[in-house]
Amino acid sequence: MDTAVQTFDPTPEPAPRPAANAPQLRTLLLTDLVDSTTLVERLGDTPASELFRAHDRLVLQLQQQWHGRLIDRSDGLLLLFERPIDGLGFALDYVRGLAALGEERGLLLRARAGLHVGEVLTWRNSDEAVRIGAKPLEVEGLAKPIAARLMAMARPGQILLSAVAEPLAHRAARELGERGQHLAWKSWGRWRFKGVPEPQQxxxxxxxxxAPLRVPPNTPKAWRDIPLWRRPAALAAEVALLVGGALGVWFLAAPEPAIAFNQRDWVVVGDLRNLTGQGALDDSLEQAFRISLEQSRYVNVLSDLKARDTLQRMxxxxxxxxxxxxxxEIALRDGARAVILPTVAEVGGRVRVSAEVIDPRTQTTVYSQSADGDGAASTLESIDEVTAALREKLGEALASIEKDSVPLPQVATKNLDALRAYALGQKAYAQVQFKEALGFYRQATALDPQFxxxxxxxxxxxxxxVNAEAALDPLGKAQALRDHLAPREALYLDAWAADLLEPAQALTKWKELASxxxxxxxxxxxxxxxxxAQNRFRDALLLAQRSTSPYNELAALSYDTIGRVKLGLDDYRGAGTAFETALARGVGSSLRRAAATEAAQRNFARADQMLAKAAKDDLYSYFDRVSIGLDRGQWQGATAQAAIAMTLASREEGGFxxxxxxxxxxxxxxxxxxxDKALQGSRATVAAALDALSQPIDANAADDAxxxxxxxxxxxxxxxxEPAERVLAMLQAKPVLLGAPTVAELTQVARAEMLGTAGKPKEAIRLLEPLLTGHEQYQTRVSLMRAYAAAGENQRAVEQSLWLQRHRGLAYMELGCAQCQQALNVVEGNLSMLRAAELLKSAGHEVESRRQLARFDAVWPPQSLPDYLRVRRGSLLSPASN
Known part of the structure; x- marks a missing residue:
């Protein structure tokens, strides 16, 4: 078929089109099922209908998996995607899925596919038009016929991409997993499309x-754009003779294979230097050189579009x-292995085509190849000769260049040394070595103060x-240089500014940038x-998984985030696996989180082994050391660990x-x-937080609140x-902080606890129940359990106790007030067993009460209990009163 979608409007006088929306940049995928009519004739109506129902299920599954929007369908499909990599993922899976459907039925099922990125206009048809057969959504624009031409010229099973879609999809190919690393990418040169004025790559x-991996055939609507000097029949015949002779010589004296190296490394092709004085040949010669070189089994050629993007960052x-x-410099920034510089010159009356392979680190030539010919007509043959030799020799040439394919960060600075320092800072940051990272970033700004x-x-x-106060000065310097940044980087700066200065707006800024x-x-x-941080773990997981892309220089930190999210979801196995990956990639702080994962499962011996490997001066490991000590009833050990933490933290007097x-x-x-000592500590904590909030600028304002x-x-x-009254009064004077979700929720919890102490538990319940959104704070559930118990709603209180017991992963992981509440969460979770035993006994459920008490005793043995808990436990052992 020539088109992916054919529609028929039965109305003789269609209603006027609704107004189209503004143009939108979208990825278009058009597919066509090969020989579908013949297929129906061969199978018959009933088997064909069963096949097409299976086909529809496949399309629906892939559409959901790759976030596509199906616009139209018949024997073919027209889909829109937000990202080219999603359209490519759909196309690859669709080709595979068709093959599997065919194998099940003894058929050969294949499709053609065309993928393009461009602006489209969309509008919705009226309900009346849809009822009589119109599509719900119409899509038009030049992007659509380009995608259609690509699809129509494709061979069966072939996926063709435009020059706009290819670099975007290629750059994101590793998101496809292992398969993405083994895809074959081919350039088939420039083509002319009927109705499209400019040639298309x-x-x-x-x-x-x-995949066929063969040049597409010419069609009435798409044909190769061959330079004029290559078209004459005589030249074609001459080239054929030359090629035939060359092939004969080659087969008689075939060279040994080149030394092997990593296939599909990247190279940058410099601009062709045309020293012949015939400027009209520049574009044709350069394009011919690139197309021929791209057939190499060793290399990928960095696209023009990617090179221009890098120039902009430079x-x-x-x-x-x-x-x-x-x-x-482009090669160094993008991690390309080598540079190839082509030249065409007139030497001794002959035209010489030459190419140098250059080490980008030293800019020295490690290999060169040339070929001579007579006149301009010889350049094509010479280019073919040079690139053929390069394709064989590139293995040797690139093996002599020290392997360093890690690209430098894609950021804007003129100074390459500053960029190298920044890259080292990024590497240290990814391994949570913040002090070392800070030193490299400072070196980068010393080399380029405008960076x-x-x-x-x-x-x-x-x-x-956790030194937000010191973060404000460099933030101000970055904001003063905002005009030096590309638009994306400027939005990145704005999001960080919101993090420190407008915490209630931070998530909105980051989500906008991510979208x-x-x-x-x-x-x-x-x-x-x-x-x-807002306990919205499932939403967080999706974004964290995306950011583990191999192209993300900080991907190791995202594995740590995945582990924390999974721990918050009580997925202990998933959390452990993620933390193992983060540790293997150098994220040392994942060690204490892995210890917390073991502790949440009460595997305390394993948690101890992990914490023993943590540095003794790692301040934040003491959150877990204190919590784990309390969790297992080692009271004196926990207080000793808390004292060490206080000593370490006091090194930064007045710091967060x-x-x-x-x-x-x-x-x-x-x-x-x-x-008494605990109450003094809580009062001192409130006083310190309020003192920080009273300062003109508190970079930790949301966390302090x-x-x-x-x-x-x-x-x-x-x-x-009294402490709660003081905090709530302060927040009344700082309403912007109440826009931070965690602050807003804890404010309600504090008010509910005050109502509870005033003997108004039902009013407390009315404040707390709306907070149960599925991502509420652990302490919200603790307060609700206490309020239900005070109101005499024992069954509901027991339900909250059981919830607290089930969510130990959340108790350990929850950020809340920068994880300050971890110890309180863990203790309250264990105490909820004792509370449940008390509530069940008062309701006459003796058997269930004894079960809860047995669980409590297994956690905190009776002989280890402090006096106030021993008294509470003892009261459960006395006969129930009537």
Whole structure:
């Protein structure tokens, strides 16, 4: 078939079209099932209908998997996608799926496919038009016929891409997993499409052994754009004779295979230097050279579009010549293995075509090849000769270049040394070595004071080291250089500014950036972190998984995020696997999170082994050391660990960590039986948080507000209302902080606890129940259990207790107030067993009460209990009163 979709409108006078929406950039995929009419004739109507129903199920499954929108269908499909890689994933799976359907029935099922990215206009047809056969959504624009031409010229089983779609899909191919690393990519040169004024570059992609990987045939609507000097029949015959002779010589004296090296490495082809004075040949010769070189089994040639993108990041003007120096820098930035510089010159009355293979690090020539001919007509043969030799020799040439295919970060700076320092900073940051990363970022700004992203790197390093106050100065310098940034990087800067200065807007900023640039991994990763902080784990998981792309230089951190998310979902096996991956990639902090995963399953010996490997001066490992000690009833050990943490945190006097670790220390004192000391600790925590919030700028404002609220909730349970009253009054004067979801939720919990202490549990319940959204804070459930119990709703209180017992992963992982509440979560989870036993006994459920008490005794043996818990437990052993 010549077109993917054929429609027929039975109405003689169709209604006017509705107004179209503004043009949108979309990926279009058109497919055509080969010989579908013959297939129906061969099978008969009933078997054919069964086959097409199976086909429809396949399409629906792939449409959902790859997030496609089906616009039209008959024997072919027209689909829209947000991203080219999704359209390619659909096409590859569709080709495979058709083959599988055919094998089940003894048939050969194949489709043609064309993929293009361009602007389209869309509009919805009226309900009346749809009822009489019109499509719900219409799509038009030049992008549609281009995709149709690509599809129509494809061979059966072939997927053809436009020059716009190819580099975008190629760059994201590793998102397809292992399969994406083995795809074959071919360039079939320039083509002319009927009705399209400009020639179009056509590419093929497919899986070896499945895709044809052959040049498409000319059709009435698409034909190869061959330069004039290649068209004469005499020249064609002459070339045929030359090729025939050359092949005979080649087979008689075939060279040994080139030394092997990693296939499909990347090379940058510099601009062809035409020294013949015949400028009209420039484009044709350069295109002929690239097309011929792209047939190499060793290399991929970096596309023109990708090279132009890199030039923009180098802050070079459009049209900059890709000479030895410029092309070498592009290769270093994009991780290409070598540079190839072609030249055409007139030497001794003959036309010489030559090419140099260059090491981009040293800009030295490691190999060269040339061929001479008579006159301009000889250049094509010479190009073929040179590129054929290169294709054989590239293995040897590139093996002599030190392998270094890791691309430098794709950011804007003129100074290559500054970029190298920035790259080292990124590597250290990915391994959670924030101090080392900060040093490299500072070196980058010393080399290039206008390097805005290196200033922002300093901000990130300081903020990640929980030193947000020190992050503000480099943030201001980065903001002053905002005009130096590309649009995407400028939005990245804005999102970080919101993180530190407008926390209530931060998630919105990150999600907007992630939506605008789906392949921009920092946006995906940071949006995931913010969603995780709000306990929106399933949403966070999707974004974190996207940002583990091999193209993400910080992918290791995303595996750590996946582990934390899975722990929050109580998926212990998934969490452990993710943390193992993060550790293998150098994320040392994943060790303590892996220990928490084991502790959540009460595998304390394994957790101890992991924490023993953590550095003793790793401050944040003490969250877990304290919590795990309390979890297993080692009261004195937990208080000792809390004291060490306080000593380490006090090194930064007045810093956020010094405030943060006061709360777990107070919880440890309370658990050990010293309620007075615990109350003093909670009051001191509130005072420190309020003092920080009273400063003109508090870069940790949202966390300080959450810390103050959590400490005041703890104080309320210890019988003191005054800290909560102070915190709530402060937040009334800072309403912007109430826009932060965690702060808003904990504010309601604090108010509910105050109502509980005032003897108004039903009012407390009315405040708390709407907070049960599926991503509520652990302490919200604790407060609701307490309110139900105070209101005499024992069954509901027991249900909350059981929920708390089931979600130990959440208790350990939840960020809340920068994880300050971890110890309180763990202790309250264990105490909920004792509370359930008390509630069940008071309701006359003796058997269930004894079961809960047995669970409590298994967690905290009776002989280890402090006096206040021993008394509560003892009351359960007395006969029930009537």
């Amino acid at each position: 056509v590419f093929e992609v497919g899986e070896p052994g499945i 802050q070079r003007p459009e049209g900059t010549v890709l000479d030895r120096a410029v092309a070498s 805005a992203l290196a200033w922002l790197g300093q901000t990130r390093a300081q903020a990640s080291a 605008l640039y789906p392949d921009y991994w920092p946006a995906q990763a940071n949006a995931s972190m913010h969603l995780m 960590p010094a405030r943060l670790f006061r709360l777990p220390a107070a919880v440890a004192d309370w658990s050990a039986g010293d309620a 959450a810390l103050g609220l959590m400490a005041s909730i703890f104080a309320l349970r210890l019988g003191d209302r």
